[in-house]
Each structure stands twice: as C-alpha cells, then as structure tokens.
Amino acid sequence: MEWLPLSMFVAVCVVLLTGYPVAFALGGTALLFAAGGMLTGTFSPSDLSFVPNRLFGIIENSTLMAVPLFVFMGVMLEKSRVAEKLLSSMGQLFGPLPGGMGLAIILVGALLAASTGIVGATVVTMGLLSLPTMLRQGYQPQLSTGLICATGTLGQIIPPSIALVLLGDVLANAYQDIQLKQGLWSLDTVSVGDLFVGALIPGLILVGLYLFYVVAISLLKPQWAPAFAPADGERRSWRALLGGLIPPLLLIAAVLGSILTGKATPTEAAGVGAFGALLLGAANRHLNRTILGEVVRATSRVTAMVFMILIGASLFSLVFRGFGGEEAVHNLFAAMPGGVIGATVMVMLLIFLLGFILDFIEITFVVVPIVAPVLLGMGLDPIWLGVMIALNLQTSFLTPPFGFALFYLRGVAPAEVKTTHIYQGVIPFIFIQLIMLGILALFPELATWLPHALYG
Template sequence: MIEWIPLLMFVVVCLVLLSGYPVAFALGGTALLFAAGGMALGAFNPADLTFVPNRLFGIIENTTLMAVPLFVFMGVMLEKSRVAENLLSSMGRLFGPLPGGMGIAIILVGALLAASTGIVGATVVTMGLLSLPTMLKQGYQPQLSTGLICATGTLGQIIPPSIALVLLGDVLGNAYQEAQLKQGLWSLDTVSVGDLFVGALIPGMLLVGLYLLYVLIVSLWKPHLAPAMPRDEHAASDWGSILKGLLPPLLLIAAVLGSILTGKATPTEAAGVGAFGALLLAAGHRQCNLAILREVVRATSRVTAMVFMILIGASLFSLVFRGFGGEEAVHHLFDAMPGGVIGATLMVMLLIFLLGFILDFIEITFVVVPIVGPVLLAMGLDPVWLGVMLALNLQTSFLTPPFGFALFYLRGVAPAEVRTAQIYQGVVPFIVIQLVMLGILALFPALATWLPDTLYG
C-alpha cells in the first residue's frame, strides 16, 4: 500500500489545484496532511520534516532567484512605457501593405517583446488591445488574428530572458546535482540559468520562423484570411519613427542578453541591467512618475510573492513525496517502461503536455520537474536539452484549451463580436507548430546544446 501513497499525493494535489484553492497552500497543506496520516500509520518518518528549515534557508540565500523580481520589474515597467505600442505602430507601417503583413508584424513584435519583457500576460493583453481591433477591421479572420496574438504572446516562455527559464534553471540545477551524487560523482558540474538562456536562443528563433512560415502560407493560399492593408489607408513609411520604435527594445535586448552571452554578467546581474534599462526607457517616454512607479512595484511584489510562496509549498511537497519513497517509485516506473530513456522521456513530455491543460507553468515546474528531473538526468539526458524541451512543452500550458492562461487574457480584452470558440480554434494550428518544434528538437538535440558548448566549452 505504501508505494501507492506518492501517486495518491500527486492525484490529490492536482484535484485541490483544480478546485481553485491557492497553489502554495494547496501544495503545503496536502503535504502536511499526508505527512500526518503517514506518521499515524507508521509509514512516514517525522525526522524528514526537520529538513524544512534548511530548504527554506536555501531558497532565501539562492542568488539565482533574485533574477525573478528583477525581470518581473523590467517587464512591468516596459509595459507602462509604451514600448509595445511604438513597436506595433512601426512594424504595422513597415509590413502592413503586404499580404499577411499585420500577422508578420504581430509575430516580430511578440518576439521582441518576449526578449525584452518575458511577461506573457502583459504581452497578450497589450497586443490584444492595440492590434486585434485593427486586424479585424482590415478583414483578418478572427481565428487567425486571435491565434496569432495568443501564440506570439507566449514566446516569452522560451525566448530569453524568460522567468520560466530562470525557474527551470534553478530546479534542474538542483536535480542535476542530485543525479550526479547518485552516480557517485563528487566533483559536481551543474546547469545554470545562463546555459538555458543560451540553449533556448536557436529553438526560440526557429519557433518564430515556423510561425512566420505558417502566416506566409495562409496569406498566399487564402489571401482573404490575411489581406494587405489598403494603400490609401497606409501612410508612407517614416524610417525615423520606425527606428525610434525599434532601437530602444533592441538596445535593451543587446544589453541583457549580450552581457550573458559574452560572460560579462550572470543572469541575475543582467536582470539588474534590464531593470535599470527599463527605468531609462520609461523615463525617455515620460512614463516614470511616482504613480507609475508605485503601480510597477506593487505588481512586481505580487508576482514575486506568488512565485516564492509556491516555491516554499512545492519544497514541502517534494520533501514529503520523497519521504514516502516517491522518487524511488518514479525511478522503478521509468526503468520498467519499454524504450528505456526514450520511453521515459516521451511519457514525461506527454504528462507535462496534458497537465498544461489544467495547471500553470509555475506549478508544473515546482511540482513535476523536481520529481522526474533527477531520474531523467540520471538516465543520461543532457540537462540543457531537457530544460529547453521542458520550456517548449510548458509553453503549451498557456495555449491549450480550456484553461490556457493566454486564452483568458485575450478573452478579457477582445471585442464582444469575437467568440470564445473562435479563440480556441485559432490557437490549434500554433499548438501543432509547437509540437512540431518539440519533435525537431528531439531529433536534433544539438539545436539546444551547440551554442552553450561553443560559448562555454
């Protein structure tokens, strides 16, 4: 019976999360209830709970996690500094007269915003407010328009700097060290957030390329779905204003990612550079008064508190799960699967994809990855490749109906004539594209590992 307790824990916590109970307390509360029941049955050693203070202190002194509030601050500040509005205006004037031009502009703006903010909700809401009414007015199909906005808004999950990659890097770094210890390797290497940032660059750009290819095919095959903007409504391109809209975010991206790629700064230090750069951009747009600063700081505090409370609850859940022998049960399950490491990896990817229908990426990162990560890494998988694969898979958690967060964000700002069913239909092709990208990365792991190996040896 005891070997079924970890599985029952996992099922119960998923049910509690579906009830809408706060995530951090759902994780911690479930763990404490199972620990109390296990002690009553003699199936759980209460001494395991004495490791909780060490876990909490480890979270407090983890300098990598300092990047989370800094990147959140950067993203929220850029949201208020009208960067997205200027980018959309510039790109719309540049590509609008072409078939599918507005779609191309949306994808490129989404990629630039992902690389400069990494905040999915802000990107989807901003582009939904600014571009969706224009696209519908120009005759774009509602499904294509909404799918484009939702899909490009989620690029912040895979294109660095990404909060998802920061959290995954921290979790996988700990998992990799555990896997090495189990193999008797005392000289510990590790995987860093910087490694994941570099490893995600090529897959992220390829995903953007696949989105662009899809829009080009649709616009050439069925031009009425993505018509060009009429010439008489399109002002002559003003390269000065276009460059004014493009240069600030490009410079910020170069400062943040360039400092990481060249080894001049750690991701945490680069996050500080990004936060300061966002302040300068906001000041340059005259959007840096006391009221805006207060709003940005409050939003940053709320998101940061949520992330760290979930991390604390997940640490307690992971501790009790392992106390019941959950990690050994997962290891035995993977060993018994046909196909060895390939079969185990496929099962984990399928599990994460399905959980993305009901759980947020933060919950999956903190609940599932610490359980399966050490086992997969001990089976010989490359940690950077695994991290990028997980990030791509977690990206679908924002798109998959019926609980995809990007769908909710867009539904909240979309015009009334756009039906929810149309939004759901619109994201289906982009979910397929993401799955294709996962398959490409599975067949060609060097897409994620070549750049880190080249830069860092």
C-alpha cells in the same frame, strides 16, 4: 507503500482544482500527509529536518533574484507604453506587405518575449492594441486571434524567460543530486545561462516557422491577411519609427548580449534590464509616481507568489521523497516499455496535460523535481530536457479548452470575436509547436550545441 506518494500527488491536484491558493495547497497537503504518516509509522520526522535549510536556501538563492528583476522589466515596458510604440512602429513598417501585420505581430511578440518573458502581459497588450486594427483591415478572426495567442506564448521559450529561470534552478539542483549519488565529487553544473543559450536556437526556429506559416497563408489565401497602408493621420517619419524600434532592441541586446558573452550572470543582466526599462519609461515620458507604484505593486505580487509557491513546493517535495516517491517514480519509469525514450514521452505527455489546469510555476516546482532526477539519471542532457519542457509548456498554454493564453485573449477581445474563433485559430500553431518539439527531439544539438560551444 508506493500508493502513498501517488495518493499525495493526486490529492494536491484535487485541492488545486478547487481554486485554493497554490502555495498553501502544496504545503498544507504535505503537512497533512506527513502528520498522518507519523501517526501510522510510515513517515519519519527526521525527513522534515531539512526544511529550515531548504527555506533559507530559497531566500538566499542569487539565481532566483532574477525573477523580480525580469518581472519589473516586463511590467515597466508595458506600463510605460514602450511595448505599444514598438507594436505601432512594426505595424507601419510591415502593414503594406501581404500578411504584413501578421509578420509584425510575430516579430513584436518575439521581441516582447525577449524583453518581458511574461505570457499574460504580451497577449493582453497585443490583444488590446492590434486585434481591433487587424479586424478592421479585413484579417480573418481565426488567424488574428491565433497569431496573438501563439506569439504571446513565445515568452515561455525565448530568453530571458521567467520559466527558464525557474527551470534552470530546479534542474541544477536535480543534476547535482544525481551526480552526488553517482559519486562524482567534481561536479559539472547546469545554469540558467545555459538554458537561456540553449533555448535561443529553438526559439528562433519556432519564430521562423510562424513567419513561414503567415507568408504561406498570405500567398494561398490573400483575403485572410490583406495588405493595408496606415491612414494619413497614422503616418510617421522614419525618425519616429526608429525611435519606437531602436530603444527596446538596444535593451534586449544589452540583456542577452551580456549573458551570451559571459560578461554578466542572468541575475546581473536582469538588473541591467530593469534599470534600462526604467530609463526607457522616463525617455518615453510615461514614468511618474503613479506608474512606478503600479509597476512595483505588480512586481511584488508576482514575486511573492513565486517564492511562496516555491516554499510550498519544497515542503511537498521533501514529504514526497520521505514517502519513497522518488523510488516509486524511478521504478515506474524503469518498468516502462521503451526505456528512456518511453519515460521521456510519458513525462512530456504528463506535463502537456497538466498544463491545461496548472500554471507553469506549479508544474516547474511540483512535477519537474519529481521526474527530472529520474530522467537525468537515465542520461538525458539537462539543457535539452529544460528546453523540451519549456516548449511543451508553451504548447499546453495554447491548447483548447483550458489554454491560459486563450483566457487572456478572451478577456480583452472585442465582442464580435467568438470563443470558437480563438480555438480554431490556435490549432495550426499547436501543430507548428508539436513539429518543433519533434525537431528538437530528433536533433538535440539544436539546444546543446551553442551552450557547449560558448562555455565548453
């Protein structure tokens, strides 16, 4: 009966393509298949007895409390124009250099990723603020749009990333299940903090590769990325420039530093970040009842969406396992040529392709719980696997024609920027990210060394 879990997976993908809300598509498909299985005797009602405990476990999960706090932090930095001041300051510092505006955008994108972790917010913010300026100063449209899309997706891999928070929770559950099945009662664990630390070096290397590409372009084709000085009316004092740079840098240092040094859990650090973003908004004089209301409503919408999807995905996962889906996936991977390497390549290819049509939240809650236990059972390191999945999802966000980052930028780009410019512009960055995936596959220590060095 291995065709039943496969049919269930295909059915939910078809429902998702119709545009039906993800959470209800997952839960509804699961209930329909469970009801059909009970009628035909292929599904046991006892498999649904774990649903109440699973739902209460989701609501009481302290790790997932980091999600609304990080979302609040990111939206507040955007609405209070702290991100705008950061981009303006960086542009004025690097603009006079060849390719300087491109370098500024990469650095700002990395800093926004480390302070928001929200891909859409970063792409839209930089698209609105920097793209018109780059085009006026003679930057090639393809390079400009590719830079903005690529740096906007850094929020998937640079901590504190919401994607890493969700992946960390899913992988921790899968890892503990595997250890229990192997009879290991003294459980090791993998935490969100481990993934944050593990993603730090690969994320910085990826930023370095982006910077190297822009420098190479500015030297080989200087007309694509010319240097320019700001107009007299745009010149600002060093005090004003540092005022735009230092506050968000201090906030990032407080959030990441408290996690890396073990002084705070990711959830506690998220609370520090949310409160710090609130203080920055007040100091920037862009905090009032209207803005605060917009931030709270946006945070509530995103948080409700995440938790509803998680509830639907948990129900889907329970029914999928009840039909023997986990055993079917294990048998499929075991029969695959190449062993664990072949299975890993197949999973990465599947996640990459699904990234065209599904958001990272759906992939994290639907696909990862199915494939992660099998891969972890084959001996893969959970930290390395989590970072690889995050990098892979980041690449799929860029790939035409369905990359989400492309849609975000298309929505705010000037009329003279064609869709083909955006598609052509992201291609070099897709290759850079594939190179980074290859580097991490060859040298897993890039993701695993720092967590083991810090936490043992």
